[in-house]
Amino acid sequence: MSEAMLALEGVSKTYNKGRENEVRVLDEAALQVRAGEMVALVAPSGAGKSTLLHIAGLLDTPDSGTVRIGGTDYTGLSDRRRTVARRQEVGFVYQFHHLLPEFTALENIVLPQLANGIARAEAQTRAADLLARVGIGARADHRPSAMSGGEQQRVAFCRALANAPRLLLADEPTGNLDPATSDQVFGALMTLVRETGLSALIATHNLDLAARMDRVVRLDQGQVVAG
Template sequence: MSEVMLRLSGLKKTYKKGQTGEVTVLDGADLELARGEMVALVAPSGAGKSTLLHIAGLLDTPDAGTVEIGGVDMTGLSDRRRTVARRQDVGFIYQFHHLLPEFTACENVVLPQLADGVPRGEALTRACDLLARVGVGERADHRPSAMSGGEQQRVAFCRALANEPRLLLADEPTGNLDPATSDQVFDTLVELVRGTGLSALIATHNLELAARMDRVVRLDQGRVVPG
């Protein structure tokens, strides 16, 4: 039986709307993600994909329900312990790369490792290895502004994997790119995930990309259902 890397149970999340109204985004959402599994999460804009990912990645807390990563219930942890778990166990990729503009590609991949206590020499070696693996090794000394959109997103992939997380969460990771570049960058992401044995939950509007993953789920009225 495959080990469950991510288990979301009964997640509920409601936001205030205006002075008196409320909108329920998640209403008892359940999801299990096995070790090494790639799952696509599809839903229209505003259906709650980002909310689900933020809760799964410990960036937000649910109103009810639990989040388990690697069998550990993260829901009731202190902010400090959640921060440590997020830094060590979870890699997050956004639609926009969010690289630090004043640092080079290599430095952007080194910094999260230094924050986790990795010696600088070891961090540099891992950063160079990751950048080479995704085909931007020769751009290691370039700042994001001197790189193409596809190159920037590849560096963002490396940054997300810098601390060797067990779980990768991606929110429309190729949504900011043109179709041809999107396909190339997505190929790179799949190779990275498969090569490292990561579990990955990837939100995407692109049904062709979604079909290349192990399975597809979607959000329907606040719940996760088969795609």
């Protein structure tokens, strides 16, 4: 069995701690995503899946428990170390693409690479390759406003993979698309994940999409259980 690319152990998170409306969102949750594995995370709204993804991606810290990516324990590290790790190890995709409207598709994928110290020519080559892989290479010079919702989300996928992360985290990545477009766009995402060999944890309400992944887990009363 391949090693765990993402390992959450005993992760707990409570909001409004100590108040009357205290909410324990995660309760000693544990989860492993192996290298090269696609895992679907299924849960109703408000169950804590976004919180779990933010903790897994080092955007938030748990009250207790450990978060390991690629075998490295990032629990308790400084904000600077966590920021560097996010930039190099983790790619994020959200329900809404959040592309920069004043830049082209290619430029939206180049910019995070420049921020990571990649030379412009190399960044442009990688951006063009990623766009070609998801079937919209011809749209490289278009700004988001001139692209369809499905095309914009494909650009967002490419941007998430711009710095060649080892872990992809996606929160309802096709939730804002119609069923037909959702199916096509998710297929593009699966192609990217399989071709690059990275690990992926993808939160979705769509059980058909979840079934196409390697494994399904769900959140139940703050804990991760088999789907």
